[in-house]
Amino acid sequence: MPRLSRWFIRCALAYLALGFTFGALMLFNKGVPFYPALWRLLPTHVEFLLLGWTVQLAMGVAFWILPRFSSSRGNEKAAWLAFVLLNVGVWLAGLGPLLGAPPVISFLGRLAEVGAGVAFAMHAWPRVKPLST
Amino acid sequence: MPALTRWFIKSSFVYLIAALIVGVGLAMQAPLHLPSALGSLMPVYLHLFMVGWVAQLIFGVIYWMFPKYSKEKPRGSEGLGWATCALLNVGLILRAVGEPLQALRPEAGLGWLLAVSAVIQWLAGLAFVVNTWKRVK
Numbered sequence: 001m002p003r004l005s006r007w008f009i010r011c012a013l014a015y016l017a018l019g020f021t022f023g024a025l026m027l028f029n030k031g032v033p034f035y036p037a038l039w040r041l042l043p044t045h046v047e048f049l050l051l052g053w054t055v056q057l058a059m060g061v062a063f064w065i066l067p068r069f070s071s072s073r074g075n076e077k078a079a080w081l082a083f084v085l086l087n088v089g090v091w092l093a094g095l096g097p098l099l100g101a102p103p104v105i106s107f108l109g110r111l112a113e114v115g116a117g118v119a120f121a122m123h124a125w126p127r128v129k130p131l132s133t
Numbered sequence: 134m135p136a137l138t139r140w141f142i143k144s145s146f147v148y149l150i151a152a153l154i155v156g157v158g159l160a161m162q163a164p165l166h167l168p169s170a171l172g173s174l175m176p177v178y179l180h181l182f183m184v185g186w187v188a189q190l191i192f193g194v195i196y197w198m199f200p201k202y203s204k205e206k207p208r209g210s211e212g213l214g215w216a217t218c219a220l221l222n223v224g225l226i227l228r229a230v231g232e233p234l235q236a237l238r239p240e241a242g243l244g245w246l247l248a249v250s251a252v253i254q255w256l257a258g259l260a261f262v263v264n265t266w267k268r269v270k
Contacts, residue, residue: 001200001270009269013262020258024251027228031235031247054187 001064004079008060011087015052019045040098047094051113056086059120066127075123082120089113134197137214141193144222148185151229152178173236177229184254185225192217192261199268213264217257224253 001009022045029038063079073079092109095101134142155178162171196214201207208214231246 006269010266013266013269016258017262020255024255024258027251027254028248031231031244031251033244049183054191057191 002073004076004083005060005064008056008063008083011083012053012057012060015048015056015090019049019053022048043097044094047090051086052090052094056090059083059086062120062124066124067129067131068127074126078119078123082116082123085112085119086116089116135208137208137211137218138193138197140218141189141196144218145186145189145193148181148189148225152181152186155181170233170237173233177232180225181229184221189221192221195265195268199265200270202268209264209268213260217260217264220253220257220260224250224257227253 022041025038026041026045029035059079059082063073066073068074089109089112092112093106094109096103096105096109155174158171159174159178161167162169196208202209227246227250231243231250234241234243235247
């Protein structure tokens with residue numbers, strides 16, 4: 001498994017653990033209320049699990065298993081850029097609302113996530129090809 | 134395909150169908166003027182879909198396809214793997230039953246179902262992460 005995939009997938013697993021923890025706290029609190037402010041974790045829970053876990057895992061596995069060129073995986077810099085932008089985006093968009101940051105922080109986070117999507121597509125697009133070429 | 138992966142993947146199909154059926158129920162609420170309490174199924178719908186179908190399918194495929202941990206233990210701890218599957222499914226079913234019940238009859242004191250479900254699903258997530266971490270190599 002290449003180094004970038006290991007980074008993507010280990011970060012995805014970390015977000016899975018954090019996202020499940022936040023979800024468990026909110027669900028517990030829904031059944032047996034003990035701290036009403038826990039509901040503020042909802043946007044972070046969603047962001048960490050949808051983008052941090054699911055999207056990041058997909059990118060990590062795709063970087064690993066998509067067809068390669070003769071001796072490389074193509075434009076790896078674009079894939080590394082996607083990794084950085086995705087994680088910056090998840091933190092800004094996920095933690096901004098939780099910490100009471102101004103809305104522009106969430107906006108910047110979502111913008112970074114768009115950049116991650118574009119960068120990853122630029123990397124992966126040429127690798128979506130028949131195995132023989 | 135290992136037995137645990139088959140359990141994960143076949144269970145995920147069951148949740149996919151269950152989630153889609155709940156989705157139909159939610160869509161019928163407004164046109165058929167069904168009780169507004171039916172709206173309490175929305176979180177159940179989302180979690181049957183994202184935990185029962187998406188996460189569980191991913192768990193099954195990862196358990197099957199990720200690099201082997203070692204020659205003796207190619208898939209890490211089988212016990213942790215089975216624990217993940219059992220805890221995730223028991224926790225999710227408890228939630229699917231407990232959440233609508235609590236919304237419909239809050240006086241019945243069934244909130245503990247959700248609390249137990251929360252702890253069980255959390256343990257499932259942690260067990261999966263621990264068992265998978267060492268296979269990311």
